[in-house]
Amino acid sequence: MNIPKDLKYTKDHEWIRKEEDLIYVGITEYAQNSMGDVVFIELPEVGDTVVKGDAFGVVESVKAVSDIYAPLSGTVKKINEKILDYPEKVNKDPYGSWMMAIESSDLSQWDILLDAEAYEKLCEEED
Amino acid sequence: MKKTPLYQVHRDLKSKMIDFGDWMLPVQYFGIVDEHNNVRNRAGLFDVSHMGEIIVKGPNAEKYIQKIVTNDISKMKNHQIIYTPMCYFHGGVVDDLLVYRMNDTKYLMVVNAANIEKDLQWMLKNCKEEVEIEDVSDKIAQLALQGPESEAILQKLTETPLDALPFYTFQDNVELGGVKVLVSRTGYTGEDGFEIYARPEEIPGLWKKLLESGKQEGLMPAGLGARDTLRLEAALPLYGYEISQDVSPLEARLEGFVKLDKTGFIGKEALARQKEKGLERKLAGIQITGRGIPRQGYRVQCGHKDIGFITSGSYSPSIGKNIGLAMLASEYTQIGRKVDIIIRGKSTDAEVVKLPFYTKKYKR
Numbered sequence: 001m002n003i004p005k006d007l008k009y010t011k012d013h014e015w016i017r018k019e020e021d022l023i024y025v026g027i028t029e030y031a032q033n034s035m036g037d038v039v040f041i042e043l044p045e046v047g048d049t050v051v052k053g054d055a056f057g058v059v060e061s062v063k064a065v066s067d068i069y070a071p072l073s074g075t076v077k078k079i080n081e082k083i084l085d086y087p088e089k090v091n092k093d094p095y096g097s098w099m100m101a102i103e104s105s106d107l108s109q110w111d112i113l114l115d116a117e118a119y120e121k122l123c124e125e126e127d
Numbered sequence: 128m129k130k131t132p133l134y135q136v137h138r139d140l141k142s143k144m145i146d147f148g149d150w151m152l153p154v155q156y157f158g159i160v161d162e163h164n165n166v167r168n169r170a171g172l173f174d175v176s177h178m179g180e181i182i183v184k185g186p187n188a189e190k191y192i193q194k195i196v197t198n199d200i201s202k203m204k205n206h207q208i209i210y211t212p213m214c215y216f217h218g219g220v221v222d223d224l225l226v227y228r229m230n231d232t233k234y235l236m237v238v239n240a241a242n243i244e245k246d247l248q249w250m251l252k253n254c255k256e257e258v259e260i261e262d263v264s265d266k267i268a269q270l271a272l273q274g275p276e277s278e279a280i281l282q283k284l285t286e287t288p289l290d291a292l293p294f295y296t297f298q299d300n301v302e303l304g305g306v307k308v309l310v311s312r313t314g315y316t317g318e319d320g321f322e323i324y325a326r327p328e329e330i331p332g333l334w335k336k337l338l339e340s341g342k343q344e345g346l347m348p349a350g351l352g353a354r355d356t357l358r359l360e361a362a363l364p365l366y367g368y369e370i371s372q373d374v375s376p377l378e379a380r381l382e383g384f385v386k387l388d389k390t391g392f393i394g395k396e397a398l399a400r401q402k403e404k405g406l407e408r409k410l411a412g413i414q415i416t417g418r419g420i421p422r423q424g425y426r427v428q429c430g431h432k433d434i435g436f437i438t439s440g441s442y443s444p445s446i447g448k449n450i451g452l453a454m455l456a457s458e459y460t461q462i463g464r465k466v467d468i469i470i471r472g473k474s475t476d477a478e479v480v481k482l483p484f485y486t487k488k489y490k491r
Contacts, residue, residue, distance in 0.1 A: 037160045
């Protein structure tokens, strides 16, 4: 299982990367693997507000509809238009397929996120 | 939870297993889209051992079956198969099934796994004729070999000439890889293919032999996920989705399997009345033109007015579009009609399209 050390994670299987002032969010290898072929993605719009722990979008595989949850609260600054047209990219390259980038309104929430080691443990427990 | 004879095999293949009508079955092995495409282009092998089998026999068997199903079995010859709904008196569907005519006095009925017990009760309750009804579901397991390469793959394992076996016919006592089986040219994918019935203990050996035999042709296992997308593209109904006790076969576009000119079968009066009055609703094909995937239960609207609901929906691997079957008020079912699907509270553009979504490739 690929769990990059330089990313943060949530218990709902999102990954988080901080780059300058923006926080990029996607779903993990574990998540795409358990969903199967991703065929549709729904994302918020730039300017929308997202709240930590609330669903900000939807990832659909052939069989299932799964919510994706905001790891931090903030404002959506960018969305990845490319994966809306090529959702299968999430299966092939989950850590390269960011979904949205937010500007966080409360970076103190950052410390609560899981590191790679804690996330790996969580995946093992779920298996 | 029930397990098929291939439970351990599925486990070893690291398939994802799900609970399907109280059976542990593989939903996918490698990925639904790959498995789907492999069936369309080459061949796929499905474990469908959960299906139910009921034998009806005795001199009155034909007369009895004529009474409980809507299709006409009186013109069947030995080794022929027909598809038919079995209805309640009010016209709703008890189950949809295949009837195999073994001989003049013996028929095999293949029914949905989740309906075995209900079907048996219904059949016994409505049996005044002297016939023998036996549930042999535990004694028979089933594999489905589906896709354009199926005949080539299966032929390598048997002397029985398969090109002489037309669509919807079968042969019993076929020797397949050293085992006696029943082979029928049937399936649930819209492709040419075979269904193979054997004793449960023979199934793991047959599975292995078939996969070996089909290696060159690209045969791969396929799970329930692909089975569902394949049948949806071919617009084949699934009990509990397109048909149920609350839906009549006429509403579900199965009028070709309802012979209203046949004397006295259960549901005839209700179905004839429905036909005479005209259908208030019927099944239609939907293609999303906006963004989103239709799923079972989603509402369909036209100008903010509810006009029906999605019965099955998915991304379609063969067409590359998001498609669904929907039960709609009849006046909205003409091809090209623009409708809205309500997906997570938002309205998404869609239109009514011709069925099936995928042209079936049966061997006649």
